[in-house]
Amino acid sequence: MIATLFGNLAIFVLSLLVGVEVIGKIPSTLHTPMMSGANAIHGVVLAGAVITASLANSPLGYALTFVAGALAAANVFGGYVVTDRMLQMFTRRAPAPSAAPTADDQKDPS
């Protein structure tokens, strides 16, 4: 019991340290997608909902499983999709159907 707790605690503390260090100096340009991307990661609580499902044995348990599953799935799927949508806009190079003269856009690729 206590050995497991220590292992989990060590994992927790070290993950906190990783979290602090992995965020470098982010340009404010990326603050919004970065926040959304971090948001998606805590959707991992979906794995928690899986455990809940495998243990549930009462109506209340089933109800909570449903709720946890729905909320967590919304977090994880919505989070990754919307982040990707935002970031894709940052990288794409005017592929839009607009009738704009792209030649002019290209002339300043600095």
Added chain:
Amino acid sequence: MIATLFGNLAIFVLSLLVGVEVIGKIPSTLHTPMMSGANAIHGVVLAGAVITASLANSPLGYALTFVAGALAAANVFGGYVVTDRMLQMFTRRAPAPSAAPTADDQKDPS
């Protein structure tokens, strides 16, 4: 046994991740002291020598304890002292006993 191994493995992997992330883009100015500073940290093997000492029960064990203690202590004490000596040079502001006209040094503090 295996729970302990998992805990240790998780600690190992996460510490590797912290190690990778904690090194930002170091200016080459600091490469030498940084290397020396990292060097000092692995002197923590001194704690290993302590364990060795507490368990040793044979002449060979005592000899290894002595060797481990000597080598580890040289690493940890020497490493921190020499790193500090280097870094102190980077921060000090010409406090040396030299007869140099410090007024001229100060005039360009950009």
Added chain:
Amino acid sequence: MTLFAFVIGVVFLAAATLFVVGLHLMRLPSTARRGNLISAGGMAIAVIATIVFSLVTANGSWIGWLALVLGAAAGAAFGIVRARTVKMTDIPQLVSIFNAVGGGAAAAVAFADFVLHSSGLRLDLTSSIPIVLDVVIGSVTFSGSLIAAGKLQGVISGSPITFPGARIVNVLAIVIALAAGVFAIVVGNNVLLLVVVLLASLLFGVLMVLPIGGADAPVIVSLLNAFTGLAVAMAGFAINNQALIIAGALVGAAGTILTLQMAKAMNRSVLAIVLGGFGTGDSSSSAPDDAQDLSNVRELTADDVAVQLAYAQHVMIVPGYGLAAAQAQHEIAELAKLLLAHGIDVKYAIHPVAGRMPGHMNVLLAEANVPYEQMLQLDEANVAFDNCDVALVVGANDVYNPDARKPGNPVSGMPILDVDHAKSVVILKRSMRPGYAGISNPLFTDPKTGMFFADAKKGIADITAAVKEYVPS
């Protein structure tokens, strides 16, 4: 621990590594998208490993699995549809909603674990403490994020909402939540106590966010994001799942750092925001249309602006909160394209806190297909203003207020765009009303400035139409 559990644990470590690599890559625009995909890969691995583990080790009933599949399908559908269809101007509130559901899910997982053990012996402290912490944090973040989303959406008033005794109710709610929590831990198997914790925490979340001004909501959303991470980590402790602990702690710490960086870019203190301090009023409501002196102002028509633009060489567009509010990003991009097509050099000067949240203006313009290279950040833009013929400011006020260079006013010390270095300035907004900081901008009455009073969307469309007259294509 079985060998099987060990293997699953190693898979979790692999997933964790992917999360870290993903976050690392998200630091740069060029690698950010790949980073997000790698992070999603880690997520898939973690969830699948947990499913395999649960199928092998627990013999749960099929009803549980059915409930999960139905719930997950519904949630996934909702999430994907909203993510795909959301307007880019509404991103902040959607992120807040996804954050709310994450916190809610974490609370539900912990609650279910508690219920499971409620009939038997009292729970071990190593389970009950994280469960209670998870329910508290998860519930606060659930209700708080929903309120923040409502404020950002405009469903709930953006101005601080307070009522007499609000502070007392607030303190009471958190005290009740904590007291019931301690009891729940001591007793160890009383579900009713946990329900009290849940309700009091939900109430606290609502009361915590209500008094915060709409403009500060982005920082609160980011902070609650970090909280959700911690709630998920607590859920991981409760059910002994390392994937949850690692990912939760990662987001908790990374989110905290991001919140601090964001607050710094906005020149705000996180503590002051949470305590509902200075300047929480939203611009539009706080300064009514009082008798503004228009005598010193040079008013322009769409036609006047079009002439200036058509004969300029270097144009700089300065988008502000008003552009986002009017959702005029497509109109401005079209105007820029028109000018570019006629050989006029057009760039955007983007202040870090222009828009509804930090970095949001870049997302909006990116949506309107503005190439990343045309968006100049503060420092680059300020170099370019010296060489700029016309600066076209749209719905902005504070981010270029020259008074920021003087001490003693609400924007003092805030880095600003040097719009006043441009040869001539056109400011498009609806009135002389001040912006978020509530102070007027001396540039409005500067001789080289012309004011064009209009709604951003309508005004830009008019300018575009007029420009077309001068530069027939």
Added chain:
Amino acid sequence: MTLFAFVIGVVFLAAATLFVVGLHLMRLPSTARRGNLISAGGMAIAVIATIVFSLVTANGSWIGWLALVLGAAAGAAFGIVRARTVKMTDIPQLVSIFNAVGGGAAAAVAFADFVLHSSGLRLDLTSSIPIVLDVVIGSVTFSGSLIAAGKLQGVISGSPITFPGARIVNVLAIVIALAAGVFAIVVGNNVLLLVVVLLASLLFGVLMVLPIGGADAPVIVSLLNAFTGLAVAMAGFAINNQALIIAGALVGAAGTILTLQMAKAMNRSVLAIVLGGFGTGDSSSSAPDDAQDLSNVRELTADDVAVQLAYAQHVMIVPGYGLAAAQAQHEIAELAKLLLAHGIDVKYAIHPVAGRMPGHMNVLLAEANVPYEQMLQLDEANVAFDNCDVALVVGANDVYNPDARKPGNPVSGMPILDVDHAKSVVILKRSMRPGYAGISNPLFTDPKTGMFFADAKKGIADITAAVKEYVPS
């Protein structure tokens, strides 16, 4: 796990946090020293916690403790004295020696743990595998680092040492080490097998580093530094001590990243270095004093140089490997001070790989009390050269070779100092011999260049003496 062990574990986590904070702070010159002290604090905590734990849980004999105290006292005395007295030019080899002893200690700890269990049952795989890995890595890093230190010190020839069949012996050594290691793991309690592992690994370490050129030694030292971290982490697995695992892994990973950054700053590939590839020859030995054409060269005396300096406004000093080799950092600092005292602006242009290892030149000049602000890094320096009257190059060759801008030679593409942008150039070295890259520098024969042939230490002293004539104080 007892509650006591749990508490000790938590203390280890605190120590780990201090290590991380320390390393983090070491990224910037202004906070680096504090970072090192914080890291030392973490070290003290980790070691003291381990002592307390051992005293409480293990009833070891007093002989063991005595051996430890004697050993530690001797080691600490050696380390402190060497650290305090080492000349700054000799830092690289001292770091290498401290690295060697760290690796040796890790191997000794693992070895002792193996011996302890040798009389009884065979060791569990979770202990025997890390023990063998530790002995292999620790021994390689021990002998390898000592050889590297010898090369840096000049005790062992800096040029690559090879002999017929060296590669075969090398492969043989590592095969024997690994084979004996696998046997040792399988058998689980045979000390003799571990001795074979130890000896073969020591031999491999020697043979691995011998063929590496002296100039590449810094990268190898950094790489072996990372290896030692891994060896220490393995020792942690063997004796189940989390402080060792965390700190070891931290240094292993951080050291690897640092090695890659260092190699990149030197324009080298780590793999090429380890495999003993191109350009391992040390400058001084590889290019004998062959018939150099001196006809195009304008030779200067100390007096000529002094006149130029005394009547200049902006002087830039470009120190290179030769300055470090001659240990002339104090002389150059004195000359600079003399000039500064007479109102002449003097700066140092420091190339990332000037000196004996990256960043070493900065340490050397810092030792000679040169203020940090006077040391310009590559980019700053290149701006300043445009405005520079006299560039005084001391013992450098490659770091400003204009041929680097052309393709097809060993320095192609290396970023260089734009010494050729200065109004006039003085180069102080002993001869026309090329430097590390083995190619001549066209600037030697440029009309605006004057060569002053002398040993750096002596030559600078002569210049200083001559300058004093012109600017009497």
